Amino acid sequence: MENRYSTDDTREGKFLSLRFRMVEEQLVTRGIQDAAVLAAMRSVPRHQFVSESLQSEAYADHPVCIDHFQTVSQPYIVAYMLSALDLERSSRVLEIGTGCGYQTAILAEIVEDVYSIEILPALLFRANQTLDRLGYRNVHTMLGDGALGWAAAAPFDAIIVSAAADSVPEQLVAQLAPNGRLILPLASKDGSQHLVLVKRTESGVALDELLPVRFVPLRKTGLS
Numbered sequence: 001m002e003n004r005y006s007t008d009d010t011r012e013g014k015f016l017s018l019r020f021r022m023v024e025e026q027l028v029t030r031g032i033q034d035a036a037v038l039a040a041m042r043s044v045p046r047h048q049f050v051s052e053s054l055q056s057e058a059y060a061d062h063p064v065c066i067d068h069f070q071t072v073s074q075p076y077i078v079a080y081m082l083s084a085l086d087l088e089r090s091s092r093v094l095e096i097g098t099g100c101g102y103q104t105a106i107l108a109e110i111v112e113d114v115y116s117i118e119i120l121p122a123l124l125f126r127a128n129q130t131l132d133r134l135g136y137r138n139v140h141t142m143l144g145d146g147a148l149g150w151a152a153a154a155p156f157d158a159i160i161v162s163a164a165a166d167s168v169p170e171q172l173v174a175q176l177a178p179n180g181r182l183i184l185p186l187a188s189k190d191g192s193q194h195l196v197l198v199k200r201t202e203s204g205v206a207l208d209e210l211l212p213v214r215f216v217p218l219r220k221t222g223l224s
């Protein structure tokens with residue numbers, strides 16, 4: 001994290017104030033209270049995860065395009081999903097859809113170990129580079145289909161899926177620890193999507209439908 005401000009201090013200072021404003025205006029005023037999530041979102045330089053030409057939009061109240069027709073989620077949605085997971089420092093977390101690595105970095109600020117799976121090789125390569133450059137050493141990434149989970153690193157206290165599925169992937173539920181939480185966008189037949197929180201309880205699983213959302217679909221293969 002030592003190189004974060006080395007390129008151009010004035011420019012980075014401008015992004016820092018945009019970032020603080022993003023947290024106040026988009027997150028705090030809309031009810032996000034999780035202190036660890038708010039601190040991480042004040043800290044991670046979101047603009048460094050998007051291409052140079054889109055950096056000025058990085059802190060705006062909407063998703064931003066990354067490569068291969070994918071997007072980095074709107075800041076509020078990232079904060080909302082992570083708050084719903086009730087993370088603790090010791091939580092073991094799996095992320096599906098590394099994308100540009102922005103949310104991975106937020107997670108890496110909050111918990112000790114983050115596991116993240118991405119299906120598109122070019123995106124994973126770039127995310128790994130960015131995370132490495134920013135000094136995140138507690139992130140483990142893998143290329144593959146995230147719907148299968150990461151059995152060797154399971155069980156997880158929390159799993160977050162950043163692409164919309166048609167049904168709750170069974171293997172992800174199976175890789176939840178007791179009391180583990182899984183949050184994902186779920187698509188209905190009519191094309192609408194909702195965030196769903198799945199909790200593993202002693203007697204089975206409990207499902208809660210949260211916000212309506214719009215995510216890119218969960219892919220079956222890494223080929224475009």
Ligand code: SAH
Nearest residue numbers: 072097099100103118119145146162218219
């Ligand atoms: N959290 C990301 C969001 C990226 S958009 C970010 O901060 O940038 C969703 C991502 O999920 C894309 O990168 C897409 O390639 C990836 N994805 C889609 N289907 C997947 C699958 N089955 N397994 C793993 N990643 C997948």
